[in-house]
Every structure is written in C-alpha cells, then in structure tokens.
Amino acid sequence: MQIKTYTAQSMRDALSQVKNELGRDAVIISTREVKDGRFGILSQPMIEIIAAVDYDKGLYNTHACDPRSPSHRTGYQTDPLPEGDDQIGISGEIIELKKMMRELIAASGPGAQKTNPLRDRLISRGIRQSLVDLILRKLGKTTDMASVKDILSKLIRTMEVPRDPVWVFLGTTGVGKTTTMAKIAASSVFNESKRVAIITLDTYRIGAVDQGKIYAKILNIPFFSVTTPSEFKGTLSRLKDMDRILVDTMGRSALCDEYITGLSDYFTGVAACKILLMPVATRDREMDITMKSFSRLDIRSMIFTKADEAATFGSLITHNLLFRIPISYLTTGQRVPEDIEPATTSNIITLSLGETA
Numbered sequence: 001m002q003i004k005t006y007t008a009q010s011m012r013d014a015l016s017q018v019k020n021e022l023g024r025d026a027v028i029i030s031t032r033e034v035k036d037g038r039f040g041i042l043s044q045p046m047i048e049i050i051a052a053v054d055y056d057k058g059l060y061n062t063h064a065c066d067p068r069s070p071s072h073r074t075g076y077q078t079d080p081l082p083e084g085d086d087q088i089g090i091s092g093e094i095i096e097l098k099k100m101m102r103e104l105i106a107a108s109g110p111g112a113q114k115t116n117p118l119r120d121r122l123i124s125r126g127i128r129q130s131l132v133d134l135i136l137r138k139l140g141k142t143t144d145m146a147s148v149k150d151i152l153s154k155l156i157r158t159m160e161v162p163r164d165p166v167w168v169f170l171g172t173t174g175v176g177k178t179t180t181m182a183k184i185a186a187s188s189v190f191n192e193s194k195r196v197a198i199i200t201l202d203t204y205r206i207g208a209v210d211q212g213k214i215y216a217k218i219l220n221i222p223f224f225s226v227t228t229p230s231e232f233k234g235t236l237s238r239l240k241d242m243d244r245i246l247v248d249t250m251g252r253s254a255l256c257d258e259y260i261t262g263l264s265d266y267f268t269g270v271a272a273c274k275i276l277l278m279p280v281a282t283r284d285r286e287m288d289i290t291m292k293s294f295s296r297l298d299i300r301s302m303i304f305t306k307a308d309e310a311a312t313f314g315s316l317i318t319h320n321l322l323f324r325i326p327i328s329y330l331t332t333g334q335r336v337p338e339d340i341e342p343a344t345t346s347n348i349i350t351l352s353l354g355e356t357a
C-alpha cells in the first residue's frame, strides 16, 4: 500500500493532487486543517489530506475496532461503522470525501461543466486560487469582472518613487537587479536631473563590478564597489550630497540563509528603501520561498521584472494582496533605459485582467 500526505490551500486543490498522483482508486484516510507556518502572521489555513492506494480493505476493517491498532487511532477504515460507534463522524466524513473525490474526477473529465466561468477566468490569469475564492466570496454570487476590478482597484498598493535617497536592489539571481538599477540611474540623471551615485556590493560574481562600472561611466556618475558593511557605511557617509544612491547587490538563491544574514549586516542602522525585484512569471511556490527569505530584510517596495516574458500577470495581484508591499515599477524588456514604467493600479489591473469587463 502507498500512503501519501498532500497539503493545499483548498480541499479542491488537495483532492486534485490526490487524483493526479494516486489515481481514481485512491482512498482518503484523513483530512484536517493545518496552519501554513511559514509566514507568521501571514500564515494561512491549509488542508492536509492523507490518502492511500492499493490498500487492503479487509486488513483495515479487521483492525478498525481495536483501540490499539493504528487504523483505529487514525480512522483508516473506509466503510461506515455501525450506529452508535464513536468513529461514525470520521467514517461519515470519509464517505463524504469519497463522494467529493468522485465529483471532482467527473468535473475534471472531458466535457466537464465549468461551474463558475468568472472564477476559472481569474485563475487562468494566474491569480492564486485561494485569493480568487476569497474575492468572489466577498463579492457574493452575482458578481462580475467589473466588480472584481473595482474591489482590486481599492486593494492594490502601488507607490511612486521611494522617498529615501538610498535605494537597494535585492532579489534572487538574474532577476534584473543591475539592469533595472541602470534604467533608474539613467532616468534619474536625464529626466529628473538628480545627482546619482552607484554602489555595488556584488563582488561575488565575475564581471559584476565591471557591469556596474560601465553603466556609471556611460552616465558619468560616481561608482563604488565595497566588500564589507563598514566600508559600505563609510562610502554612504561620503555621498551625503547625492540625491540618490543606488545600491546593487549580489543575487543568490532565496534558500541561502547565510546570504540574507550577510546582507542584513550591511543595512543595520542605514536608512534605505529596500526594493525586492521579482520576475512577473514567478510561480506561487517560488514567490512564497523568496518572500519568506527576503522579508527578513524589511522590503519596502517591489519591482516586477521581465513583464515582456510573462504569459499571465496574476502574480502581481497575488503578491500585492498577500504581502501588501507597494509596487513601484514594472520592467518590460532588456533595453536600458527604455524598458521600465512606473506601476499604477490601473495598469496592474489591465495587464492582469485585460481591458474588457
């Protein structure tokens, strides 16, 4: 027998995982609500299902009423118990779940009826299912796309340029930190006539210093490369007359704990706007992992990058509604300085959900 545990944000998702992995003959052993403990106060209730295939029905029914048997303790039996048995609740639940499972399999088969086209449409745009369900629940049954857009326009947080003079560009490898910093440096110099300097902390990757140096040279602005927190703080104090100091950082996997700890040493006692960059096409799981790691650095603003490479834009809405960090810019290509635009609530909604109601 194969027993597996599945966790998802809704019963439907968890059942769908069971169906996909274990097939139609899977039996639900237990379900419970668990906390997604990854985000502290942001943690969400999750559904955990334990399911099995190739189980020996006789074996489990034999042990079902033995209080010492594992099956009794966990409610492994899959048939209804006689009236009066204290396990009847669990058993009834299992029957109910089996029914739901069958309905789910039927609903996802060929010719399946779509029960809520608006829900399907929002999910197909890349908005996380649990959020879609929450929004639709809040709006009631008779809702339409116009009311979804209306509620989102009240919830989405964007910000104009950060007010602090020091902007720090953070994010995992290759998300576009250096390129975006160069775009912002160019527009700060040419469009806003700001006095700008660049500092790079990225001495880890071969060529990283040269990359920053070249942009600084083209823009004719000061450039510094530093390797320790004290050198960084010393450089900042020498740049007090600058209007904007853009700090490029080395990218590393969000799973690398030492990297985040090492970075945070640079910013203790420094007033800076820490900006996290994330490609629009980031999947939910990677988004959560990145946020879990980088939230330790007190992120104040988001820049979503590589919008030109994304097929859907629901990640913008998912991220904004879940993590509540204002979005300042979207980047739309590799060209420096052209491919960047300020984020506004209306362009996020239009990109994510289209023009039509």
Ligand SMILES: Nc1nc2c(ncn2[C@@H]2O[C@H](COP(=O)(O)OP(=O)(O)OP(=O)(O)O)[C@@H](O)[C@H]2O)c(=O)[nH]1
Binding pocket: 171, 172, 173, 174, 175, 176, 177, 178, 179, 180, 202, 205, 208, 249, 250, 251, 252, 305, 306, 307, 308, 309, 331, 332, 333, 334, 339
């Ligand atoms: N399509 C597309 N490519 C982009 C965008 N922004 C950056 N890139 C490309 O992404 C690649 C990585 O960009 P970098 O700016 O070097 O990324 P990084 O985050 O500094 O990378 P590391 O320092 O290595 O972590 C380069 O090829 C960029 O041209 C964008 O908005 N769209």
Ligand SMILES: [Mg+2]
Binding pocket: 177, 178, 179, 202, 208, 248, 249, 250, 251
């Ligand atoms: Mg870089």
